[in-house]
Amino acid sequence: xxxxxxxxxxxxxxxxxxxxxxxxxxxxxxxxxxxxxxxxxxxxxxxxxxxxxxxxxxxxxxxxxxxxxxxxxxxxxxxxxxxxxxxxxxxxxxxxxxxxxxxxxxxxxxxxxxxxxxxxxxxxxxxxxxxxxxxxxxxxxxxxxxxxxxxxxxxxxxxxxxxxxxxxxxxxxxxxxxxxxxxxxxxxxxxxxxxxxxxxxxxxxxxxxxxxxxxxxxxxxxxxxxxxxxxxxxxxxxxxxxxxxxxxxxxxxxxxxxxxxxxxxxxxxxxxxxxxxxxxxxxxxxxxxxxxxxxxxxxxxxxxxxxxxxxxxxxxxxxxxxxxxxxxxxxxxxxxxxxxxxxxxxxxxxxxxxxxxxxxxxxxxxxxxxxxxxxxxxxxxxxxx
Amino acid sequence: xxxxxxxxxxxxxxxxxxxxxxxxxxxxxxxxxxxxxxxxxxxxxxxxxxxxxxxxxxxxxxxxxxxxxxxxxxxxxxxxxxxxxxxxxxxxxxxxxxxxxxxxxxxxxxxxxxxxxxxxxxxxxxxxxxxxxxxxxxxxxxxxxxxxxxxxxxxxxxxxxxxxxxxxxxxxxxxxxxxx
Numbered sequence: 001x002x003x004x005x006x007x008x009x010x011x012x013x014x015x016x017x018x019x020x021x022x023x024x025x026x027x028x029x030x031x032x033x034x035x036x037x038x039x040x041x042x043x044x045x046x047x048x049x050x051x052x053x054x055x056x057x058x059x060x061x062x063x064x065x066x067x068x069x070x071x072x073x074x075x076x077x078x079x080x081x082x083x084x085x086x087x088x089x090x091x092x093x094x095x096x097x098x099x100x101x102x103x104x105x106x107x108x109x110x111x112x113x114x115x116x117x118x119x120x121x122x123x124x125x126x127x128x129x130x131x132x133x134x135x136x137x138x139x140x141x142x143x144x145x146x147x148x149x150x151x152x153x154x155x156x157x158x159x160x161x162x163x164x165x166x167x168x169x170x171x172x173x174x175x176x177x178x179x180x181x182x183x184x185x186x187x188x189x190x191x192x193x194x195x196x197x198x199x200x201x202x203x204x205x206x207x208x209x210x211x212x213x214x215x216x217x218x219x220x221x222x223x224x225x226x227x228x229x230x231x232x233x234x235x236x237x238x239x240x241x242x243x244x245x246x247x248x249x250x251x252x253x254x255x256x257x258x259x260x261x262x263x264x265x266x267x268x269x270x271x272x273x274x275x276x277x278x279x280x281x282x283x284x285x286x287x288x289x290x291x292x293x294x295x296x297x298x299x300x301x302x303x304x305x306x307x308x309x310x311x312x313x314x315x316x317x318x319x320x321x322x323x324x325x326x327x328x329x330x331x332x333x334x335x336x337x338x339x340x341x342x343x344x345x346x347x348x349x350x351x352x353x354x355x356x357x358x359x360x361x362x363x364x365x366x367x368x369x370x371x372x373x374x375x376x377x378x379x380x381x382x383x384x385x
Numbered sequence: 386x387x388x389x390x391x392x393x394x395x396x397x398x399x400x401x402x403x404x405x406x407x408x409x410x411x412x413x414x415x416x417x418x419x420x421x422x423x424x425x426x427x428x429x430x431x432x433x434x435x436x437x438x439x440x441x442x443x444x445x446x447x448x449x450x451x452x453x454x455x456x457x458x459x460x461x462x463x464x465x466x467x468x469x470x471x472x473x474x475x476x477x478x479x480x481x482x483x484x485x486x487x488x489x490x491x492x493x494x495x496x497x498x499x500x501x502x503x504x505x506x507x508x509x510x511x512x513x514x515x516x517x518x519x520x521x522x523x524x525x526x527x528x529x530x531x532x533x534x535x536x537x538x539x540x541x542x543x544x545x546x547x548x549x550x551x552x553x554x555x556x557x558x559x560x561x562x563x564x565x
Contacts, residue, residue: 006547006550006551006554007519007547009500010500010504010515010519010520010550011519011520013500013501013504013519013520014516014519014520014521017417017501017520018413018414018417019413019416019417020413021412021413021416022426024426024427024430025412025416025426025429025430025433028430028433028434029408029412029433029434029437032434032437032438033401033404033405033408033409033437036401036404036405036441037401039438039441039442040442041397041399041441041442041443041444041445042442042443042445042446043445044445044446152466152470153463153466153467153470161463161466161467162533163466163533169510169534169538170508170509170510170511172508181506188506232510232538234533234534235533235534235535235538237535237537237538237541361427361431
């Protein structure tokens with residue numbers, strides 16, 4: 001297909017692809033339109049420059065003063081010197097991730113020593129760790145005149161959101177030169193996911209790439225490989241390329257218990273449990289015992305706790321439909337800090353704000369966390385050696 | 386959009402019926418765009434709701450009515466990105482496949498289904514460029530404004546998306562013919 005044909009087809013597809021809003025959106029939009037009469041529009045801003053907003057002005061001044069103070073407290077030479085110390089400057093160490101903290105503590109991390117500089121910005125790969133289940137690496141950005149965060153949108157002094165120059169627009173990875181799609185041999189539903197989140201320090205990010213071979217249709221990551229990361233930053237045409245050598249540094253314990261629990265029309269099987277200092281990984285199979293609504297799967301969640309009842313926070317999960325009413329779930333949660341004798345996996349359903357609905361916003365508690373309805377009996381206790 | 390100028394001016398003065406008329410015309414396009422980024426209808430509903438409210442509240446400050454559509458799209462994309470950030474930080478359920486193809490599979494022509502499913506598989510940034518340029522008929526400059534990137538970056542994304550699409554379409558089509 002030449003480009004003209006392709007473009008023509010895409011345009012035609014666009015024309016054919018205009019849809020009415022689904023009922024959920026239709027009713028939400030209609031109620032918003034109905035409520036407009038009660039909403040007051042913002043007044044027209046006149047002489048914007050002369051109208052100083054005291055709070056914003058104060059915030060901006062505070063930010064300037066604070067940045068001056070910080071500069072004074074941490075001049076670049078001192079900051080660089082501090083980063084050499086093992087207990088300061090570790091992006092993993094300060095992450096809200098017990099596994100990454102443990103990796104730092106146990107000396108499992110490597111320094112990729114890879115950076116790319118152009119257009120006045122340097123991106124560098126700072127730390128990496130790989131346990132066969134997930135590869136995590138941290139990235140730091142340095143440069144002048146960067147007003148936004150490295151990841152995501154920034155709230156400006158005027159309270160509006162903006163995507164700053166130098167913020168990450170997209171990221172792609174290659175494993176030994178092969179794209180994720182090729183690596184997964186066309187099984188796009190099980191393509192390993194690259195995700196990233198903001199680091200605790202300014203202008204840092206933590207990336208992770210999760211192996212999804214547990215789902216049985218893609219091959220596992222090799223024990224050792226070279227990851228090539230291509231990052232596109234907002235406002236800069238030339239991408240940044242980082243090379244991360246990945247080597248599996250943990251001896252993982254694997255249990256294949258094939259344990260099962262049944263309750264309230266659900267059947268849960270723990271097919272595999274694997275744990276390392278970085279990650280606890282479970283392969284679960286979930287079945288609906290009667291033909292139900294597949295949408296129910298989207299409201300079903302699992303909580304993994306140690307014997308003290310401490311919840312191991314979710315890192316990642318990928319689900320794959322294995323039959324009409326059954327799905328496999330590759331669930332990654334934090335490692336346990338102290339080796340327990342037993343782990344518990346409990347199933348729960350989220351509740352919706354509107355109890356009659358199967359979609360919409362989840363009901364939340366006073367802290368804003370989704371309310372969980374634990375399914376009595378859908379629970380597996382597995383001994384950990 | 387110029388023909389809607391009167392409604393925009395009315396809406397800027399608080400005429401909510403004029404605003405509803407205007408917004409209803411854009412709804413389907415905005416939904417498709419939100420779906421391109423967010424995949425889940427529940428999330429699209431949240432993003433569209435916030436966008437509607439922000440646009441209505443801030444409309445009086447839109448200086449030039451001809452920029453109405455791109456302004457709305459820009460707000461929607463910000464809302465979607467904001468929602469994604471929140472989801473990432475709260476519940477790690479984002480990786481449950483939502484079957485994004487579902488909303489498009491009603492085409493009779495299997496060629497179109499292939500093409501649409503390949504578009505759905507593109508990276509979000511490339512998918513968004515395709516939707517804005519080919520589906521929503523925005524110019525390169527408008528897309529650059531909406532996404533806050535350079536025109537060169539928009540061209541690069543479109544070029545890359547087209548290259549990936551033609552690379553993916555060829556083997557599938559050939560395999561299809563061989564099987565027949």
